[in-house]
Amino acid sequence: MDPSAEPRPGGRGAPLPRSFYTREDVVLIARELLGKLLVTQIGGIMTGGLITETEAYAGADDRASHAFAGRRTPRNEPMYAQGGTTYVYLCYGIHHLFNVVTHARDVPHAVLIRAVHPTIGLAHIASRRAPAAPTTHGPGTLTTALGIRTHHTGLDLLGGPIGIEDIGMRPTGNDLLIGPRIGVDYAGADAQRPYRFRIAPSRLPMILR
DNA sequence: ATACCGATTAACT
DNA sequence: GTTAATCGGTATA
Numbered sequence: 001m002d003p004s005a006e007p008r009p010g011g012r013g014a015p016l017p018r019s020f021y022t023r024e025d026v027v028l029i030a031r032e033l034l035g036k037l038l039v040t041q042i043g044g045i046m047t048g049g050l051i052t053e054t055e056a057y058a059g060a061d062d063r064a065s066h067a068f069a070g071r072r073t074p075r076n077e078p079m080y081a082q083g084g085t086t087y088v089y090l091c092y093g094i095h096h097l098f099n100v101v102t103h104a105r106d107v108p109h110a111v112l113i114r115a116v117h118p119t120i121g122l123a124h125i126a127s128r129r130a131p132a133a134p135t136t137h138g139p140g141t142l143t144t145a146l147g148i149r150t151h152h153t154g155l156d157l158l159g160g161p162i163g164i165e166d167i168g169m170r171p172t173g174n175d176l177l178i179g180p181r182i183g184v185d186y187a188g189a190d191a192q193r194p195y196r197f198r199i200a201p202s203r204l205p206m207i208l209r
Numbered sequence: 210a211t212a213c214c215g216a217t218t219a220a221c222t
Numbered sequence: 223g224t225t226a227a228t229c230g231g232t233a234t235a
Contacts, residue, residue: 055216064216075231093229095217112216140217150230183216 013167021083026109030056035169049116064187067108079108095140
């Protein structure tokens with residue numbers, strides 16, 4: 001196979017170690033997941049992209065979290081697994097939303113991956129996508145692009161079909177935007193927490209070279 | 210058993 | 223700016 005057959009900014013990287021995920025500060029982890037490479041090997045097809053947008057969900061004290069007040073159900077059980085576990089659930093009956101579980105076992109912290117910039121398996125990503133769908137931006141469209149479904153919930157990010165790698169990209173300063181989370185108005189004051197992180201879209205072209 | 214609703218998206222006006 | 227689509231999860235009885 002010709003290694004130059006497709007654009008691969010940064011190429012492959014080193015899988016994030018367990019210690020990245022098991023730290024206590026889910027907000028810090030959400031920020032540090034920006035610029036990491038999300039890779040899936042599903043149905044014999046490899047696809048991946050740079051994480052460009054994330055949101056932190058801070059467990060039992062966060063009204064926006066599925067685990068608010070310690071709620072623990074069959075759906076959100078993976079949130080209580082150790083850091084480095086996946087949490088995938090169906091939203092609005094249509095969209096599969098992908099989260100990275102953090103902190104220790106029984107502490108339900110998670111980071112929602114909201115957008116990626118595709119870099120691996122672009123042809124496969126294009127064929128998975130509905131013809132009219134213009135982007136892989138948005139938490140529901142990126143899972144379609146990468147083949148992630150609800151049955152991928154509760155998997156280990158170390159050694160499974162879904163993994164995250166460090167390719168040495170660390171957005172800071174003007175490359176990094178911080179603001180309130182999207183679609184959580186029901187969470188009252190917690191909706192205003194500055195838990196949403198993204199790479200400034202205008203800076204992406206510079207970052208990728 | 211039944212009712213309600215969502216960590217969204219695409220297609221509208 | 224608005225709204226239909228769509229269904230598993232959750233709470234209530």
